Amino acid sequence: MKHARIGHQSIPRWAYLLFIVLAVFVLYRIFQHRAEVAKASQPPVRPVLVAKVITKDVPLYLDEIGTCSAYETVQVQAQVSGQIIARHFQDGADVKQGDLLFTIDPRQYQAALDQAQGQLGQVKAQLGLDRITLKRQQELRARNVTSPQDLDVAQGTVNSDEAKVKSAEAAVAAAQVNLDFCNIRSPINGRAGLRLVDVGNIVSGGNAGGGGAVLLTIQGLDPIYTDFTVAETDLALVRRYLGGPNVKVQTDLSDGSIPPRLGDLYFIDNAVQPGAGTVKARAITPNPDRALWPSEFVRVRFILDVLKDAQLVPSQAVQISQSGPFVFVVKPDNTVDLRPVKPGQHQEGDMTVIENGLKPGETIVITGQLALSPGAKVDPKPYDAGNPKSDRQVAAKGAM
Incomplete structure (x- = not known):
């Protein structure tokens, strides 16, 4: 009995506790290592x-390269011959319709007007006298004092005088027109180019049917045309939306120095250009600040529709x-x-x-x-x- 008790007490309780603690610690380290390995294997966030x-x-569009051209281009010509005695504008300045540009020496045309007015006065005076004669002849004829032939002659004379008055009035009007042509005015709103004739030069007029001397070129810049082309491969898409309410043309400078200008499609050609495979198109673009110039290259966005x-x-x-x-x-x-x-x-x-x-x-x-x-x-x-x-x-x- 004593021997058995001694054998039973050979392993103390604290040893069991120590074993359990060590086992738990080992298991903890194993699971911790596995968690670290799993975490390391996961990709980082x-x-x-x-x-x-x-x-x-947003718009459905085609981007193209185009050029601008003047909305109106007018060559100012002399309509009467004479010497230029004054210039009333600066080269490159903006001018308005009716602004005075040049003055041609008006003296000979003023004299022609005065002469025509004098001739008109003469024929009017003769008409008045002949009307008095006609009235007298009518009164005499009513009393059977004169023959019908005398009355007819008086009536014919008055009719002739009235025709002469109309002719003289026309001559006065023509002389007035020629005198007015001495003041050469701008026919449009636009920007003047470089003058081609200086003060003192004698120019020939074009009122005889030929072309007069070109004095200046004026170009209308507001609005301005935007000319561009559409590739033949895009024609099917363009035809689908052509005539629609959302068709617009946006014009912008290549450097982006001005806000894009939204204009309306004005013209699209009815044939493909041989060899080029493109179709000509033209838009009217607002240009109130004159930032777009003729022949300037621009970026064109041809807007066909709006994608809702x-x-x-x-x-x-x-x-x-x-x-x-x-x-x-x-x-x-x-x-x-x-x-x-x-x-x-x-x-x-x-x-x-x-x-x-x-x-x-x-x-x-x-x-x-x-x-x-x-x-x-x-x-x-x-x-x-x-x-x-x-x-x-x-x-x-x-x-x-």
Whole structure:
């Protein structure tokens, strides 16, 4: 009995406790190591910039290169011959219709007018005298004092005098016109070019049927024409919308120094140019500040229609793979899904129309796509289109 008690007490209780503690510690370390390995094997959370898919009415358009041309071009010519005695404008100045440009020596035309007016006075005086004679002859004939022949002669004389008065009045009017032609005025509103004749020169007039001397060229600049061409391959699209209420033409300078001008389509040709494969078109563009000049190259946006409620995303959100364009869509659990899309035209503000593949209000990745794959965890931050420096920083962190 004593021997058995001694054998039973050979392993103390504290040894059992120590064993249990050591076993728990070992198991804890094993599970901790496995958790660290699992955590290390998981990809890191990638910082990205995100934005919502928005809907907006945007234009359907064709971008072309065009030139401007004057709305009106007039060559100012002398209509009477004579010496230029005055110039009343500055080269390159804006002129209005009716503004005085040149003055031709009017003395000979004033003398011709005075002479015509004198001749008119003479024939009018003769007409008055002959009418008195006609009246006397009518009274005498009524009393059978004179023969019918005398009355007919008096009547014929009055008729002749009346015709002479009309002829003299016409001569006065012609002389007045020639005198008025001595003051050469602007026929349109526009901008004067470089004068071709100086004061003191004698110019020939064109009132005899020939062309007079060209003194100046004036071009109307407001509105102004925008000339451009449409490729033959785009004709089917253009014909579909031609004549519609939304057809407009937007004109802009290549350096963007002026706001775009929205005008109306004025003309489109009825034939394709041989060899070029294009069709001529022309628009009327407002130009109140004269910022657009004739023969200047401009950017033309031929707006055909308005796409209602189009889906728009920032252009940099659209990526290209071997399977085609795609975007990363952020799901509610902050993981991403690769979504194939069909991009449309670029729009103002560096936006792109998405014709198929997205829904309005979905969240998409704008920057930081380089290190992403389907199912990756992301840390989404709002995209700020006005802060490209921050965008580059996020993209750099996401690539690390």
